[in-house]
Amino acid sequence: MDRGDIAPEEKIYYYINKTRLNDNEIKDLLYQLTILNWDKMEQNYGRNINQRIIQKVIKMDIEDIESISNIILLYNNPYGIYTLEFAELITKIYSKDKIRFIKGLNLVKEEAINIVYVFRLRKIFIDDVELERDIEEIQNSQKLSYEEKETASRLFKMYKTICAT
Numbered sequence: 001m002d003r004g005d006i007a008p009e010e011k012i013y014y015y016i017n018k019t020r021l022n023d024n025e026i027k028d029l030l031y032q033l034t035i036l037n038w039d040k041m042e043q044n045y046g047r048n049i050n051q052r053i054i055q056k057v058i059k060m061d062i063e064d065i066e067s068i069s070n071i072i073l074l075y076n077n078p079y080g081i082y083t084l085e086f087a088e089l090i091t092k093i094y095s096k097d098k099i100r101f102i103k104g105l106n107l108v109k110e111e112a113i114n115i116v117y118v119f120r121l122r123k124i125f126i127d128d129v130e131l132e133r134d135i136e137e138i139q140n141s142q143k144l145s146y147e148e149k150e151t152a153s154r155l156f157k158m159y160k161t162i163c164a165t
Contacts, residue, residue, distance in 0.1 A: 008032040009041045013049070016056045026060060030070035033057070038079040054082050058089055068093055068104025076114045090115065091122040098134060099143050106151040116158045131156070 006014075015021060015029040033053070042050055062071060071093065075086040094101040105112060118124075125131040138144065138152045 008036045009044050012036060012041065012053060013045055016049075016052055021060075023064060026062070027064055027067050027070075030057070030062070030067045030074075034070050034073045034077070038077070038081050050081065054085050058085060062089075062093055063097070063100060065100060065103045065107065068101060069107035072105060072108050072111045072115065075118060076111060087118045087121055090118050091124050094119075094124065098138055099141050102138055102144060102148050102152045102155075105155065106145075106148045109151050109154075112151065112155045113158060115155060116162050119159060120163050125159075131159070 011032045012029060015025060015032075018025070021029065038050055041053070057071075062068060071086065071089055075083055075090060077083075077086075093104075105115060125134070135152075135156050139149055141149075144152070
C-alpha cells in the first residue's frame with residue numbers, strides 16, 4: 001500500500017492498528033513519529049492514542065540504523081512528550097548493540113548532547129571502568145568508519161565533561 005500522500009497522523013494510526021509491521025513499515029512509523037504533531041494526533045484519535053503509540057514502539061525490536069537515528073531524534077521531540085520512555089528505549093538499544101547505536105547516532109550527530117543526558121539520566125555507566133571499556137570496544141571496532149568513531153569520541157568526551165561535574 002502506497003501511503004506517501006497521507007498525513008503522518010493517519011499513517012501512524014494505520015501502523016499502530018496493524019498486528020505486525022514489516023521492516024519498512026517500522027522504519028516509516030519511526031520516521032513519521034519524528035514529524036508528528038502529537039497534540040493533533042490526540043485531538044484526532046483520542047486521549048489514549050499517544051500512549052498506544054509509545055507502547056507499540058517500546059515493544060519493537062529496533063535494529064535498522066535509520067530507525068535507531070529516528071528513536072534518537074524522538075528523545076528531543078518539540079512536544080517534550082515521553083522523554084523518559086524514549087530515554088529507556090535509547091539505552092536499551094545502546095546496551096543491545098553499541099556499534100549499531102553509534103552508526104545510528106552518526107546519522108544525527110547533532111543529537112549527541114541529548115544522548116549524554118540520556119546516559120546520565122539512565123545511569124548507563126556504573127563507573128569509569130565500564131565507560132572506558134565501551135570506549136575501547138567502539139574505537140577498536142572494524143565495523144565503524146572513521147567518521148562514526150569520531151562521532152563516538154565526541155559523545156564520550158561530552159559525557160566525561162558533563163558527568164564529571
